[in-house]
Amino acid sequence: MIRREGWGKKIRDTKKLLYRGEPAAVLAVENQEYTDYRMAVRCMRYDADEYERQIKEIMSRHKAQEGISYFGEEDRILPVLTIVLYYGKEEWKRPRTIHDMLDFSRGRVFRVKIPDYPLQVLSVRNDINIELFRTELREVMGILQRVDDKAAMRRFFAENREAFSKMTERGFEVIVCSTNSRKLRRYIMKNTEGGHVNMCKAFDEWMEDCRMEGKALGIRIGEERGQKRGEKRGVKKGEARLSQLILKLGAEGRAADILRVAEDASLRNRLYRKYGL
Secondary structure, three states, rough: EEEOOOOOOOOOOOOEEEEOOEEEEEEEEEHHHHOOOOOOHHHHHHHHHHHHHHHHHHHHHHHHHHHOOOOOOOOOOOOEEEEEEEEOOOOOOOOHHHHHHHHOOOHHHHHOEEEEEEEEEEEEEOOOOOHHHOHHHHHHHHHHOOOHHHHHHHHHHOOHHHHHEEHHHHHHHHHHHHOOOOHHHHHHHHOOOOOOEHHHHHHHHHHHHHHEEEEEHHHHHHHHHHHHHHHHHHHHHHHHHHHHHHHHHHOOOOHHHHHHHHHHHHHHHHHHHHHHO
16 A cells, blocks of 8 residues: 655556456556645556556567567557545545646646646545445455444444455455554454454454453543542642641641641641541
8 A cells, every 4th residue: 555655666556457358458556545646647657657568568569570669550559547546534635637736827828738637536435335346345445434433343344244254364454454453463363264364253352352441441541530539639638637727726826836737747647636637
């Protein structure tokens, strides 16, 4: 999955030939977890590189067959379609085309002269109907769409337990990366056999662990709150005892002792016992 990388990357995330009896098009996928404001230029460059690769292949074929390297009038290359598969939470707003990246403020006439280049962005969370899939991609995409809602994720698992029980390691790897959970990875590895993952069992263990963590966190928060309340009550009780002691000392005209008890804990405690405070 591509996050934020430099300009050096020229290798496609995924590239496949689409057949209609014979090769009909090149389909490519670029995975994005974040909005990349260079994406229109990146995809345009990737597509141009693919067209150049096809041209060189045709020229090499002519040289092998005819002894001369050329690209002729009748030669054709396959169209290329690049889809940006976007996994992020926030809406991908811009860029949607190469024009979104160009500054036409001092040359508006060029807007109609310079060809635009649209991006094909598909949001995993919002644009994909998982029911169109007939492989484990349905379950993978279903989890990605619910990754921020554990209750919805739990329901999805419950409704598709049989499919998850047969998930491959490749499928679980995508889920682990998208949920960013080391614990889920550990549970899945523990429940992997013969290249298949018993995702249901792993998920049950993971959710139980999350539940226990939440319970422990609740207990800890409760203890901390109780401690703070106890400390506050203790401070108030101490202040009340000291006030009563000061009043008794004042009534007996012992002004000097009032100053001493404020600084001398030992004297203060002896006087507390003396006056039954």
